[in-house]
Amino acid sequence: MLQFFLFRMGAGTRLAALLLLAVAGLLARPEVARASHIRAGDIQAKVDTTPVHNPRRIFFKMVLYTTEGQNVVDQPEAIIFFGDGTATCTPVPRVGGRRPLPGISDTSYNIYLFDHIFPSTGQYTIKFVGENRVAAVLNMSNSSSQSFYISTTIYIDPALGLNHTPVFTSPAVDKGATNQVFLHNPGAYDADGDSLAYTLQPSQKSTLLAADILGPPCPNATGNNNPQVLDVPNFRYPNDPIITQPSVPVQVAYNGDPVGVPGAPAIFEISNRPRSRGQITWNAPLQSGTYNVAFRVDEYRRVPLGWRWIGQVVRDMQIIVVNTNNLRPILTLPPNLCVVAGQTVTGTVTATDGYTSTSTAPTPITLFAYSGIRPPATFFQTTAGPPQASGTFTWRTDCSNVARQPYLVVFKAQDTPAGAPTPSNQPLIDEQVWSITVVGPPPRNVQAVAGLTSGGLNSTQLSWSQYACANASNIYVYRKVGPGPAPGACETGIPASSGYVRIGTVSPTTVAFTDDNGGRGLDRGLTYCYRLYADFPLPAGGASLASDEACVTFAGRAAQLKNVDVEVTSATAGQIAVRWTQPRSASGASFAGTPSFVLSRGEGLAPTTYAPVRTFASLNDTSYVDTGLNTLDRQYSYRLEFVRSFANGQPSVTETSAPASSVRTTAVASSPPTSFSVRWSYNVPWDNSARPVTIYRRPSGSLNFVQVATAPTGLTGGSYLDNDPALVKGETYCYYVRTEGRYVPTGFLSSLLNRSQEQCRQLIALPCAPVLTLRPTNCDSLAATQPSGGNPTYANALSWTLGNTPAGCEANAVSYRVYYRPGATGAFALIGTPTQPSFLHANLPATGGCYAVQAVGSGGAVSDTSNVACQDNCLFFSLPNVFTPNGDAQNAVFKPRSNSPVRRVHFQAFNRWGRKVFENTTTAQDPVLINWDGGGPISGDNSGGKDGKVADGIYYYLAEVEFADAAGTTRKYKGWVEIIR
Numbered sequence: 005m006l007q008f009f010l011f012r013m014g015a016g017t018r019l020a021a022l023l024l025l026a027v028a029g030l031l032a033r034p035e036v037a038r039a040s041h042i043r044a045g046d047i048q049a050k051v052d053t054t055p056v057h058n059p060r061r062i063f064f065k066m067v068l069y070t071t072e073g074q075n076v077v078d079q080p081e082a083i084i085f086f087g088d089g090t091a092t093c094t095p096v097p098r099v100g101g102r103r104p105l106p107g108i109s110d111t112s113y114n115i116y117l118f119d120h121i122f123p124s125t126g127q128y129t130i131k132f133v134g135e136n137r138v139a140a141v142l143n144m145s146n147s148s149s150q151s152f153y154i155s156t157t158i159y160i161d162p163a164l165g166l167n168h169t170p171v172f173t174s175p176a177v178d179k180g181a182t183n184q185v186f187l188h189n190p191g192a193y194d195a196d197g198d199s200l201a202y203t204l205q206p207s208q209k210s211t212l213l214a215a216d217i218l219g220p221p222c223p224n225a226t227g228n229n230n231p232q233v234l235d236v237p238n239f240r241y242p243n244d245p246i247i248t249q250p251s252v253p254v255q256v257a258y259n260g261d262p263v264g265v266p267g268a269p270a271i272f273e274i275s276n277r278p279r280s281r282g283q284i285t286w287n288a289p290l291q292s293g294t295y296n297v298a299f300r301v302d303e304y305r306r307v308p309l310g311w312r313w314i315g316q317v318v319r320d321m322q323i324i325v326v327n328t329n330n331l332r333p334i335l336t337l338p339p340n341l342c343v344v345a346g347q348t349v350t351g352t353v354t355a356t357d358g359y360t361s362t363s364t365a366p367t368p369i370t371l372f373a374y375s376g377i378r379p380p381a382t383f384f385q386t387t388a389g390p391p392q393a394s395g396t397f398t399w400r401t402d403c404s405n406v407a408r409q410p411y412l413v414v415f416k417a418q419d420t421p422a423g424a425p426t427p428s429n430q431p432l433i434d435e436q437v438w439s440i441t442v443v444g445p446p447p448r449n450v451q452a453v454a455g456l457t458s459g460g461l462n463s464t465q466l467s468w469s470q471y472a473c474a475n476a477s478n479i480y481v482y483r484k485v486g487p488g489p490a491p492g493a494c495e496t497g498i499p500a501s502s503g504y505v506r507i508g509t510v511s512p513t514t515v516a517f518t519d520d521n522g523g524r525g526l527d528r529g530l531t532y533c534y535r536l537y538a539d540f541p542l543p544a545g546g547a548s549l550a551s552d553e554a555c556v557t558f559a560g561r562a563a564q565l566k567n568v569d570v571e572v573t574s575a576t577a578g579q580i581a582v583r584w585t586q587p588r589s590a591s592g593a594s595f596a597g598t599p600s601f602v603l604s605r606g607e608g609l610a611p612t613t614y615a616p617v618r619t620f621a622s623l624n625d626t627s628y629v630d631t632g633l634n635t636l637d638r639q640y641s642y643r644l645e646f647v648r649s650f651a652n653g654q655p656s657v658t659e660t661s662a663p664a665s666s667v668r669t670t671a672v673a674s675s676p677p678t679s680f681s682v683r684w685s686y687n688v689p690w691d692n693s694a695r696p697v698t699i700y701r702r703p704s705g706s707l708n709f710v711q712v713a714t715a716p717t718g719l720t721g722g723s724y725l726d727n728d729p730a731l732v733k734g735e736t737y738c739y740y741v742r743t744e745g746r747y748v749p750t751g752f753l754s755s756l757l758n759r760s761q762e763q764c765r766q767l768i769a770l771p772c773a774p775v776l777t778l779r780p781t782n783c784d785s786l787a788a789t790q791p792s793g794g795n796p797t798y799a800n801a802l803s804w805t806l807g808n809t810p811a812g813c814e815a816n817a818v819s820y821r822v823y824y825r826p827g828a829t830g831a832f833a834l835i836g837t838p839t840q841p842s843f844l845h846a847n848l849p850a851t852g853g854c855y856a857v858q859a860v861g862s863g864g865a866v867s868d869t870s871n872v873a874c875q876d877n878c879l880f881f882s883l884p885n886v887f888t889p890n891g892d893a894q895n896a897v898f899k900p901r902s903n904s905p906v907r908r909v910h911f912q913a914f915n916r917w918g919r920k921v922f923e924n925t926t927t928a929q930d931p932v933l934i935n936w937d938g939g940g941p942i943s944g945d946n947s948g949g950k951d952g953k954v955a956d957g958i959y960y961y962l963a964e965v966e967f968a969d970a971a972g973t974t975r976k977y978k979g980w981v982e983i984i985r
Contacts (some may be wrong), residue, residue, distance in 0.1 A: 007254075010848075011043070014034065020166075025216065026195070030466065033243075036727065041070045041071045041076060041077040041079065041136070041138060042068060042069070042070055042079070042134045042135075042136065042137055042138065042152040042459075043069040043070060043071065043111060043137075043138055043154070043176075043177050043296075043322040044068075044069040044176035044177050044296070044320055044321045044322045044956060045065045045066065045067055045069060045132070045134075045154050045156055045176065045319070045320060046066070046067060046156075046172055046176060046288065046317060046318070046319035046320070047064060047065070047130055047132060047154055047156040047317065048064065048065045048066075048067075048156070048168075048169050048170070048171050048172070048324055049062050049063065049064050049065075049130070049156055049158050049164075049168070049169040049315075050062070050063050050167070050168040050169065050195075051063075051166050051167050051168070052119075053652075055168065057466070058121060058346070059119055059160065059162045060122045060123070060124070060125070060160055061119060061120070061121045061122075062119060062120055062121075062122065062158060062160070063117075063118075063119045063141070064084070064117070064118050064120070064130065064156075065115065065116070065117055065211070065475075066082065066084070066096075066115070066116040066118075066132060066154075067113055067114070067115055067116075067172075067176070068082070068113070068114045068116070068134065069105065069111055069112070069113050069114075069175065069176055069177045069322070070102065070111070070112050070113075070114060071110060071111065071112075071138055072102065072104065072105075072109070072111055072112040073110055073934075074706075078102070079098065079114055079134070079666075079695070080097065080098050081096060081097050081098060081116075081952050082095055082096050082116050082132060083095050083096075083132075083133070083134055083214040083215070083218065084096055084100075084118060084120075084130060084131070084592050085131040085132075085133075085214075085217065085229050085230065085231055086120050086122070086128060086129070086130055086229075087128035087129040087130055087157075087230075088122055088123055088128055088285075088964075089132065089219075089228075089229050089230070089962050089976060090120075090221070090229055090977075091217075091218055091219070091222065091229045091872075091916070092581065093221070093223070093225070095262075096116045096117075096118045097116070097587065098116055099115045099117050100115065100117065102114060103115070104374075104512075105175055105177060105202055105697055107370070107372075107418050107431065107433075108175070108177055108178075108179065108324075111175075112579060113175065119582065119765050122160055123910055123964065124158070124160075124908075124910055124925075124964065125160045125161050125162065126160060126966070126974050127157065127158070127159050127160075127974065128157070128158055128159075129156070129157045130151065130155060130156045130157075130159070131153070131154075131155045131157050131159070131231050131233075132152075132153070132155070133151050133152070133153055133212075133213070133214040133217065133231050134152035134214075135151055135152075135213060135214070136148060136149065136150065136151055136152065137151070137152050137236075137296070137794065138152065138294065138322075138809065140293065140294055141291040141293075141294050141295065141296050141322075142242075142291065142294060143239060143240045143241065143242055143244070143247055143295050143296065143297070143807060144207060144226045144236040144238055144239045144240075144294055144296065144597060145153075145236070145237040145238040146237065146388040147236070147296070148195055148600075150209045150236045150237070150434035151209045151210045151213070152209070152320065153207075153208045153209050153210050153232075153233050153320070154298075154318055154319065154320050155229070155233075155316075155317065155318045156169060156315070156318065157315055157316040158314075158315050158319045159313075159314045159315055159318075159512065159907055160257070161314075164305065164312075164314060165386065165543075166196065167196060167198075167305075167315070167555035168194065168195040168196055169194075169303060169315050169317050170192040170193065170194050170200055170296055170301050170317055171192070171193050171194075171195070171376055172190040172191060172192055172319060173190075173191035173316075173374040173375055173376055173378075173414070174188075174189060174190055174191035174372075174374040174414050174416070175777045176319055176320070176321040176322065176914055177321065177322045177323075177324070178191070178321070178322075178323055178324070178327045178433065179323070179324045179325070179326065179430060179431065179432065179433065179571055179637075180323055180324070180326075180432070181289070181325065181326055181327070181328050181331075181430070181432050181841075182288075182289050182290060182291065182292055182325060182326070182327050182328075182333065183254065183256060183288055183289070183290070183383060184288060184289070184331070184332055184432070185256060185258045185260070185264065185285065185286070185287045185288055185332075185493070186284075186285070186286040186287075186288070186289055186325070186425065187260070187283065187284065187285060187286075187433075187434065187435040187436070188283070188284040188321070188323070188435060189280075189282050189283045189284065189412075189414040189435055189437055190282055190301075190319060190321075190375075191282070191374035191375060191376075191412070191413075191414040192281075192282050192301055192412075193375060193376020193377070193412075194303065194376075195376065196305070196381040196543045196544060197272060197407045197408065197409060197543050197544020197545060197546075198299050198303045198304060198305045198306075198543050199303075199304045199305075199306065199311070199312065199409060200259045200280050200281065200282070200302070200303060200304075201276055201301070201304065201506055202274045202275070202281065202299055202300075202301055202303045203274070203299060203300050203302070204241065204272075204273070204274050204297060204298070204299050205298050205299060205300055205318070206235040206236065206239040206297075206298060206354060207235070207236045207239055207296045207297060207298045207320050208233045208234065208235055208320075209233065209234065209235075209236050209652050210231045210232065210233055211231075211232045211233070211234065212227070212231070214231075216469060216933075217229065217230070217231050217258035220914060220918035220960065221914065221918040221919070221920070222918070222944075223918065224395040225918075228978070240290065241272050241297065242272050242286055242295045242297060242323065243269070243270040243271060243272040243286060245269075245270075247291060248290045248291045251290060251291075252269070252290075253269070253270035253288065253289070253290035253291075254266070254267050254268060254269060254270055254273065254288070255267065255268045255269070255270055255287045255345035256288045257289060258287055260436075261275070261277065261279075261280050261283075261285075262285065264288075269286055269424070270280075270286070270287060271285065271287050272284075272285075272286045272297075272870050273285055274299055276438070278410065278655055279410075279437070279439050280342055280437050281412065281437075281636075282301075282412070282437075283435075284299075286323070288546065289323075289325040291325070292325050292326050292327045293324075293325060294322060294323070294324050294325075295322070295323045295325065295897075296319055296320060296321070296322050296323075297320075297321060297323070298316070298319065298320040298321070299319060299321070300316050300317065300318045301314040301316065301317045301318075301319070302315075302316050303316065303317075304868075305542070305543045306408070306542050306543060306545055306740040306880075307542065308542075309539045321471060322567075326430040328421075328430050328432070330358070330419065330421045330430065330431075330432050331357075331358025331432070332358055332419070332432035332433060332434050333355045333356060333357045333358060333369050333393075333417040333418070333419045333432070333433070334355060334356055334358065334434055335353065335354070335355045335416075335417045335419075335435070335436045335852055336354045336355065336356075337351070337353055337354070337415060337416055337436050337437075337438045338351040338352065338353070338438065340410070340438065340439040340440070340441075341438075341439070341440045341441070342440075342441040342442075342443060342493070342494035343401055343440065343441070343442055343443070344442075344444070344445050344549065345401050345402055345403045345406050345444055345445060345473060346401060346402060346445060346472070347401055347404055347443055348398065348399065349381075349397070349398065349399040349400075349401060349440055349652060350396065350397070350398050350401045351395060351396070351397045351438065352395070352396055352397075352398075353371060353373075353383075353394070353395045353397060353415050353438075354392050354393065354394045354395075355369045355371060355389070355392070355393045355394075355417035355434065356389070356390075356391065356392050356393075357369055357390060357393075357419045358419070358432075359387065364391065365670050366391065366419075366421055367389075367390065367419050367420045367421060368388040368389055368390065368393065368419075368420050369388055369389050369390065369393035369417050369418065369419050369420070369859055370385070370393075370417070370418045370420070371383075371385045371393055371394075371395040371415065371416070371417055372415070372417075372418070372832065373395070373397060373413055373414070373415055373416075373417040374413070374414040374415075374416070375411065375412065375413040375414065376411075377399060377405075377411055377413070378413075380399070380400065381395070381397065381398065381399035381413075381728060382398050383395055383397045383398075383973050384396055389529040390445050390983075392581065392956060393417065394895065396774070397413065397438075399440070401442050401781075403444070403472070403473035403474070403475050403476075404475060405442040405545070406442050406443060406444045406475075406540045406544070406547075406548075407441075407442060407540075407544040407545065407546045407548040408544065408545035408546045408547075409544075410439040410440055410441040411439070411440045411441070411442065412437050412438070412439055412440075412856060413437070413438045413440065414435060414436075414437055415435070415436055415437075415438060416433055416434070416435045417433060417434045418431050418432070418433045418437075419431055419432055419433075422983055426490075432776065434495045436682065440506060441494065442475065442546070443494060443496050443498070443546065443547065443548060443606070443881050444473055444537075444538050444539075444540060444546065444547060444548030444549065445472050445473065445548060445549065446536075446537065446548055446551045446552070447468045447469070447471055447536040447537065447538065447548070447551040448468065448472075448549055449467075449468055449469040450466065450467075450468045450535075450536055450551045450552060450553075450554040451466065451467045451468070451554055451889075452464050452465070452466055452532070452534050452554035452555060452556040453465045453467075453556065454556045454557075454558060455518075455519045455907075457518075457525065459525075459655060459658075459861055460648075460657045461520055461521075461523075461524070461525025461526070461657060461659065462520075462525050462526040462527070462528065462558050463518055463519060463520040463525065464518070464519040464526060464532060464534070464556050465516070465518055466481065466516060466517040466518070466519065466554070467515060467516045468515055468516075468536060468551070469515065470513070470515055471512045471513075472854040473512065473538065473540070473548075474512065474513075475540065475541070476512035476538040476539065476540055476548070477512070477538075477539050477540055477541045477937065478509050478511065478512065478538065478539055478751045479509070479510050479511070479512055479536055479537070479538045480497075480498070480506055480508070480509055480512065480536065480537055480538070480539070481506070481507055481508035481509070481512060481517050481519070481531055481534065481536055482498045482504035482505060482506050482534065482535050482536070482550075483505060483506065483519060483533070483534055484502070484503045484505065484506065484532070484539075485509045485531065485532060485533075485535050485606075485898070485910075486530075486531055486533060486748075487531075487533050487553060487555060488502045488503050488504055488533060488535070488553065489503075489548070490500055491550045494549075495549070495550070496537065496546070496547035496548060496549060496550075497537050497539070497548075498535055498537055498550050498552070506831070507519060507521075507522075508539070508821065512538060519532070523822045524658075524659065525660075527558065527561075527562035527661075528558045528559060528560030528561050528562050528587070528588065528589070528590060529558065529559070529560055529561035529562060530558060530562075531555055531556070531557040532555065532556055532557075532558075533553050533554070534553065534554050534555070535550045535552075535553055535554075536550070536551040537549065537550045537551065537553050545765065549717050551851065554628075558590070560587070560589050560590040560591075561585070561587060561588040562587055562646070562659060562661065563584055563585055563587040563601070563644060563646045563659065563661055563854065564584060564585050564644075564661050564662075564689070564747065564753070565582065565583070565584045565642060565644050565661050565662070565663070565664040565688075565689065566583050566584060566585060566690070566747075566753055566756050566974070567581060567582060567583035567584075567627075567757070567758055568580060568581075568582055568640070568641075568642055568664045568665060568666045568688070568758055568904075569582075569583075569666075569757070569758045569759050570582045570635050570665075570666050570667070570740075570758075570759050570760055570761045571629065571759070573635050573740075573761040573762040574633075574634070574635060574636055575598060575634050575636040575637060576632070576634065577631070577633075578631075578633035578634055578635030578636065579629055579630065579631050579633065579635070580629070580630045580633060580640060580642075580666055581627065581628075581629050581630075582603060582627065582628050582629075582630060582642050583626060583627040583628075584601070584626050584627075584644050585626065585753065586623050586624075587623070587646050587659070588713065589888070595648055596648065596650070597648035597649055597650045597656070597657065598648065598649045598650075599623055599646065599647070600619055600620060600621050600646075600647050600649070601619070601620040601623070601625060601644060601645065601646060601647070602618075602619050602644070602647055603617045603618050603619075603620070603628055603642060603643075603644055603645075604616045604617060604642065604643045604644075604645070605617045605640055605641070605642055605643075606640070606641045606642075607639070607640060607641075608637055608639055608640075608641065608665075609641065609665050609668075609685065609686075609687045610641070610665075610687055611641050611663075611684055613739075614641075614643050614663075617630060617642075627953075630642075635666070635761045636761065636905050639660040639665060639666055639668040639685075640666050641663050641664065641665040641666070641687065642663060642664055642665075643660060643661065643663040644660070644661040645658050645659070645660050645661070646658070646659040646661070647659075661689070662689035663687070663689075664687070664688040664689055664690075665686050665687045665688060666686070666758070666760065666761070667684055667685070667686045667741060667742075667743055667759065667760035667761075668684065668685050668686070668761065668762055669682065669683070669684045669739055669740055669741050669760040669761060669762075669763045670682070670683050670684075670759060671683075671737070671739045671763045671764075671864055672764045672765070672770070673765060673766070673767050673768055673769060673770065673865060674727075674769070674770075674809065675769040675770050675810045675811060675812040675813045675814075676769055676812025676826065677733050677767045677768050677769045677812065678727065678731065678733070678767065679725055679726055679727035679728075679731065680725075680726045680731070680737065680739070680767070681723060681724075681725055681726075681968060682699060682721060682723065682724045682725075682726055682739050682741070683721065683722070683723040683724075683765075684697065684717070684721050684741045684743075684760055686720065686721060686743065686758075687720065688745065688758075689747070690745040690746060690747045690748075690753065690756055691719070691745055691746055691747070691748050692717055692719075692743045692744065692745040693716075693717055693718050693719055693744075694745075694746060695713055695744035695745070695746075696714040696716055696717065696744075696906035697715050697717045697722060697724075697741045697742065697743050697744075698711055698713075698714050698718075698742045698744075698856050699711070699712050699713045699714065699715060699724050699726070699739065699741050700739065700740050700741070700742070701726065701737055701738065701739050702737070702738045702739075702762075702977050703735060703736075703737055704735050704736040704737065709738070709740065710753070712726060712728065713726070726739075730765055732767065733767050733768070734766065734767060734768065734769055735766070735768045735895060736764055736765065736767070737764070737765065737767060738762050738763065738764040739762070739763050739764075739765075740759055740760045740761065740762045740763070741759070741760045742757060742759045742760070743756075743757070743758050743760075744756065744757055745758070752763050765864075765865070766862075768814055768861070768862075769812050769813050769814045770810070770813055770814065770861065770865050770866070770867050770868070771806065771813060771814050771815075771816065771817045771859035771860065771861040771865065771866075771867040772806040772807050772808055772809060772810075772813035772814065772815050772867060772925065773805055773806075773807050773809050773810070773813070773858075773859070773867050773868040773869065773870055774804040774805065774807065774820065774841070774857040774859050774867065775805050775806070775807040775870060775871065776802060776803075776804045776855060776856065776857050776870040776872075776873045777802070777803050777873065778800060778801075778802055778855055778873035778874070778875055779800070779801040779802070779803070780875060781798070781800070781851045781875060781878055783851075783878035783880060783945060785849075785880075786798075786851075786878050786880065786904070787878070787880035787902050787904075788881060788902070789902075790880075790903075790904070791901075791902055794862045795884070796905070797846070797847045797848060797849065798849075798850065798851045798896055798904060799844055799845060799846040799847070799848060799880075800820065800844075800848065800851065800853065800855070800875075801842070801843075801844050802842060802843045802844075802845065802855055802873070803841060803842040803843075803856070804820075804841050804842075804857050804870060805841060806841075806859060807870075809868070810868065813867070814861055816862070817859035817860055817861060817867070817890075818839065818840070818860055818861065818862050819837055819839045819859075820837065820838055820839070820843075820857055820858065820859055820860065821834055821836075821837055821857065821858040821860065821866070822835055822836040822837070822838065822843045822845075822855065822856075822857055823835065823856045823857070823858075823869075824853055824854070824855055825852070825853060825854050826843060826850070826852065826853045827852070827853070827971065828854060828874060828964070828971075831856075831860070832856055849905060849968070850877045850878075850904070850905060850968065850969050850970055851875065851877050851878045851904075852874075852875060852876050852877030852878075853875070854872050854874040854876075855872070856869050856870050856871070856872050856873075857869070857870040857872050858870070864927075876969075877967065877969035877971075877973070878904050879904050879967050879969065879973060879975065880903060880904050881900055881902075881903045881904070881963070881965050881975070881977055882901045882902045882903065883898070883900055883901065883961075883963065883977065883979060883981070884898070884901055884981065885979070885980065885981055886916060886981060886982045886983075886984060887936075887938075887981065887983065887984075888983075888984050889937050889938040889983065889985060890984075890985040897932065897934075897935050897936060897937045898934055898935075898936040898937075898938075898981055899933055899934050899935055899936075900933055900934065902967075903927065903966065903970040904963055904967060904968075904969075905934065905967065905969075906928060906966060906967050906968055907926075907927060907928055907966045907967065907968045907972070908925060908926070908927050908965075908966040909925065909926050909933050909934060909963055909965050909966075910923075910925045910929075910963070910964040911923065911924055911926070911934045911936070911961065911962075911963045911964075912961065912962045913936065913959045913960070913961045913981075914959065914960045914961070915954070915955070915959060915960075915961075916955075916958065916959075916960075921940045921954050921959065922936055922939065922940055922954070922959075924936070929969060934963070937952050938954055939952055939953055939954070940952060940953065940954045940981050954983065956981050956982075956984060956985055957982065957983060958979070958980050958981070959980065959981055959982075959983065960979070960980050961977075961978070961979060961980070961981060962976065962977075962978050963976070963977040964976050
């Protein structure tokens with residue numbers, strides 16, 4: 005009676021009663037006087053979708069599963085902790101009464117609805133502490149004395165737009181049988197189409213009662229509103245042999261995913277496989293009884309630059325295992341499905357009962373369907389059997405359902421054993437997941453017509469019908485020379501392997517596109533083929549099927565580069581021979597205007613700029629030797645322009661060929677030095693992959709290269725390992741390669757031979773990889789010496805030694821390359837090339853970051869990258885305990901004594917009764933952080949002071965600090981300060 009009385013009290017009265025009991029010594033042990041009734045639960049969240057829409061207002065729904073029967077403890081209200089230093093001072097009431105859980109007569113579920121306005125953007129963990137778990141849970145100690153804990157973590161960021169945490173559509177209490185596979189799927193559904201990842205974790209408890217955690221500003225509360233949690237004592241996953249010792253649980257035969265291995269150790273897992281995501285499989289329970297396990301569902305959103313973690317829901321569920329002669333039913337689902345938006349999905353689900361050994365016939369089966377798409381999807385059971393239960397699932401899809409991830413429907417079949425339910429005669433279930441992928445319809449009626457630009461260049465006029473889905477984000481236009489392969493039946497988008505290249509992006513309302521090859525015009529003599537597809541907005545994403553192919557052919561032939569051949573390798577006197585073809589008009593007649601060629605050169609594989617090398621006035625000039633180049637160290641690319649000039653002010657017409665690079669070869673000695681890895685690269689409009697590359701080598705002291713091998717090559721390059729036993733350590737060897745290319749699909753140009761530059765290397769091993777040490781920053785010293793404000797800079801000191809990996813490496817280096825990145829992830833940037841094994845990285849805005857080093861040998865060979873050395877930013881924010889706003893301008897405002905760089909500080913001050921007397925937000929742009937002068941801007945309250953000032957005395961504060969580190973770390977600082985005037 006005492007337990008029930010305390011639970012039904014209001015928060016303030018209950019807290020006072022608990023304090024009286026504590027004084028009397030009745031609460032010396034935290035497990036005394038607590039109810040034992042909670043089985044399972046979870047908390048769901050969604051942003052404010054009301055018309056006013058406050059992005060910091062979040063709506064929540066908590067579902068608790070409790071015991072049902074006579075003399076049960078009720079849960080009419082709940083205290084919630086919001087992770088921002090506040091809680092529900094008035095407990096959240098349950099919506100309606102206890103609701104029976106279908107199919108499990110001893111369990112009810114309870115719903116609590118509440119909302120909260122958070123103080124700022126950032127990450128918050130919403131927590132519930134319940135009193136108490138049900139008794140006799142086998143996989144933890146003394147479960148009836150353990151509190152029940154669940155949480156949900158949200159990330160508030162207006163840039164994310166609307167967000168909903170995952171919703172679990174199937175109940176968190178389920179039943180299984182000994183020596184039979186147990187299956188459960190929470191039926192998680194994310195309304196935004198975010199990606200979900202599942203992880204098992206131990207059930208947890210709070211170290212204190214909820215009433216003891218409750219703190220200001222709740223009246224008479226003395227806690228801190230922040231439950232501290234730990235795993236329940238002796239938690240073990242249900243398949244742990246210690247639970248059943250001396251017996252050992254093993255798997256039984258099972259044809260599902262994963263396939264059972266009879267006699268192998270029992271498994272308990274949660275799946276992240278796409279077609280069974282979230283499915284819990286326990287193969288197989290050995291001991292009857294009650295088990296609890298928690299799992300978290302992490303929510304990831306696809307953003308333009310990758311994936312972003314945006315939240316987490318922790319569900320604690322209960323599994324009730326019984327000894328029974330009953331056998332679970334078996335579901336049969338339709339095959340996983342891919343449909344085009346607008347089609348109606350119809351599927352028939354059937355189930356047959358596994359009969360009991362004491363019955364003469366199978367029993368009827370009840371079918372359930374759980375999914376976030378119900379409604380509008382429907383599921384109706386048509387027959388219950390025996391011999392077979394059947395139901396029909398129907399879903400009319402539309403464009404709003406297009407998503408990258410499949411929709412999952414969890415089907416559950418539950419039998420009805422004959423006779424009254426007993427502990428050994430319990431209903432059993434089978435559970436399976438049906439996957440439905442919804443893709444966008446393809447763009448229709450794509451037409452391609454040959455045309456000319458206003459400048460007289462070849463172009464293609466594309467047109468298509470208005471796209472069927474108004475909610476699409478973009479339509480993408482792809483082009484290929486020659487026809488491409490047909491896409492797969494449910495293949496969305498256009499893969500790179502098809503040979504198509506994206507040439508344009510238009511809005512979904514656009515119905516035409518002009519392809520003029522980026523202003524260069526389309527080449528004569530080629531057939532261009534086009535396909536289109538649409539994509540859909542994040543976070544759900546998704547794409548359409550590709551359109552049918554539309555092709556157009558241009559008569560004639562364009563001028564094309566065919567050779568970029570390195571004839572001489574030199575740092576100053578290098579030579580490259582460039583050759584090209586003459587253009588041909590569509591009619592075969594001469595071109596109008598005055599024709600010429602302009603040959604331009606750029607550095608690298610894909611230059612962004614080209615400089616003219618020479619202009620040729622005659623179309624008979626189709627070759628040029630470019631001299632005075634540094635072919636030893638640099639790779640060059642060339643571009644050819646066919647220009648027709650006209651008199652009388654008519655603008656000239658310029659046709660630009662696709663650029664072509666020289667072939668670049670590198671040779672790197674192995675460790676130990678017994679061979680060379682020869683690599684080559686190029687970027688050319690012809691295809692080199694149809695013929696092998698020829699590799700040539702010249703030993704030191706010789707004047708002649710000899711062919712040593714041929715090797716296959718790809719579209720952009722290849723490699724060859726020269727492990728000739730005749731190679732001598734310490735000797736120098738020179739290499740070059742020759743490619744043989746052809747234009748496809750025209751085929752009129754073949755045997756295009758191009759040589760690379762010569763690369764000479766000594767057969768010595770790579771330098772050993774450095775072993776890097778980053779001197780740790782003394783954050784305590786910085787906190788003691790770094791004043792508040794200003795724009796401080798920091799320095800990190802690095803040192804390293806050469807290690808002994810890989811085997812046979814050289815323990816000497818002539819220089820080093822030092823790399824840095826400000827965070828734990830991201831790309832490294834080169835910041836220095838010292839010759840000594842140390843480096844000081846100065847003038848940093850923060851101390852954190854990661855470093856790596858490479859060693860450079862005497863022959864230019866570069867070692868493997870060292871270990872990555874990282875350290876966190878020094879984060880400190882020190883506040884005084886007194887300030888004196890007495891008019892003498894000394895210590896007149898409350899501000900940090902020292903702090904590392906911050907972005908924002910949200911500060912609140914409370915009087916001893918928990919009433920807020922001051923609040924403000926300052927940023928790095930403010931001259932002084934916090935800057936409280938003792939004023940009380942909170943309307944109608946100056947806490948007994950005069951002239952709008954608070955009275956002298958002690959005040960409690962909460963400072964939420966967002967630091968200016970790469971991770972945007974946010975911390976809370978709580979304490980007190982005394983005002984003395």
